[in-house]
Amino acid sequence: MGWQSTGLSWPHDGPVLGWRRSDGAGRGRMSVLAYGKELGFRAEGERRCTGARGNPCPIAAVVPVRTTGARCPECARLDRAHSVAADTIADDPRPYRVYLAWFGPGMVKVGITRESREAARLREQGAVVFTWLGRGPLMAARRTEEVLRSALGVPDRIPYARKRAVRGELPGVVERAAEVEGLYRRAVALEGSGWPETLERLPFEAVDHAGAFGLDTVGASAGAVSGRVVTGLADGGAVGGRLVAAAGPDLHLETAADGFVVLDTRLITGWDLVGGDARAVLSVPVTAAGGGGVQDGLF
Template sequence: MAQVWTCSGLRWSPDGPVLVWAGGRCSALPRGKRIAFAVPEGSGRRCVGARGHACPVGAAVSGRSPGARCGECARLDRAHSVAADALAGDPRPYRVYLAWFGPGMVKVGITAVERADARLLEQGAVCFSRLGTGPLMAARRTEELLRAALQVPDRIPYAEKRAVRSVLPKTAAERAVEVRELHARAVALKGWPESLRPEPCQVTDLMGVFGLDEAPRPSGEVVELVPGGAVSGELAAVAGPDLHLAVHGRGGVVLDTRLMTGWELVPSAVEAGLRAVPVREFRRIPDGLF
């Protein structure tokens, strides 16, 4: 009988991306690695719990839910997050940043200084610049200032990020243009909290770190895993939680590893790419549009 694995998600370690499995074991994700797994027939997806605790009822969850949590566990997880302002007394310094994901897609966000660039890697930011550093609530007020004064969002859906990866500008200088322009407008705003220290614009480009500069153009994304389904492909890039796979007969396909959590998975010898797994095709964007 094949050994069953339960995926806990993707984590960006100092040595690169790894898949984390229940029990703490990690699998490195070097480019060129063969990714091949199947969902056993008759299995179901279960809530992964919250804040390190198992779901008390082992609730069933939708295959399309990236969080893999039931309503109650999702509320508990959200209630203790920085985004919910539940940690207002956190004494750690925080950093405000501008992150770029593709043409016309720049967001503002905050992260603890001690996390360095991990938050940007987790989000799949193609390039970014720090904007300022200070206490948590000062960072939060600066984030709100940019949203109100410059209409900069604090969130961009993953589906939109994936859809534009096939039309990213070729050079780092081109990719940095929107971040530099927005940074200049942001630091010129009045109303910055006095306790937040502005930082100069220094754009860090992660295109090569993710491997997107050499990956095949993605044609679509896996919508969900299903019992009896299987995925097999060669790992071409990893951006945020997404595996970019070179799949036989399909070219580039993106798999959000958050869709793997909550399922019991088994190794697969399938070499034919995708079996019984629904894929959403990306809307074609004409070359040269940007």
């Protein structure tokens, strides 16, 4: 019996892969990933729905190999219906935070996240730099997000392909922080004319994740973080290599025979996975850098 990945998470400063038994027995486990270390696995069988809200899919539906959600339509609907992003739980009493996230030059988004999650969501999105803007009730945070998105001309979502494309050519720490600070000052200038009164403004502090992502090391050169992209797994398909960097759901691997590749770990959920040779020839579909979807829910 193999294991199924529950995805890449960022509980602290480094990436962690979650796993559960394919048969659902026993407790899950976590694998802390370290840059410079090798990893390898092989997919078996068919990719099946991961269920919704912690519950297994009742029919174990087969799902497409190239989707990032790994859920059948019914489970996807159930999962979405209980998310903050769907605006179905407007009475959520928990505090939320509004943030500005920077992914590369001219690539900034505004968003909100539950305060108890701290900066985990920013790392999950692959934000190289971010700053908090304010904190308060959900609807106040949501309203502020909408106001700032319109006033600053920034989106609430950025395609992962665009984020990947710029990781190897980032400006320095000072330049990164300066661009975020400029937008922060424009945002707080709207206080009183657009911000809800119940949203508390927070001071500017640029938090830089380049070190946590491994992007400031020699190994994370332009070639190392902008290589080809895995587009999906297949029965018997093998992936392996040396981890040189990670950001959001992406693992940037240096393979023994195929150069640098990017693995979006959302594509491995739903598969039965067994250990494999980290130096084996890559045997899954890949495409040139630039492929990829838009990030999933924001919370």
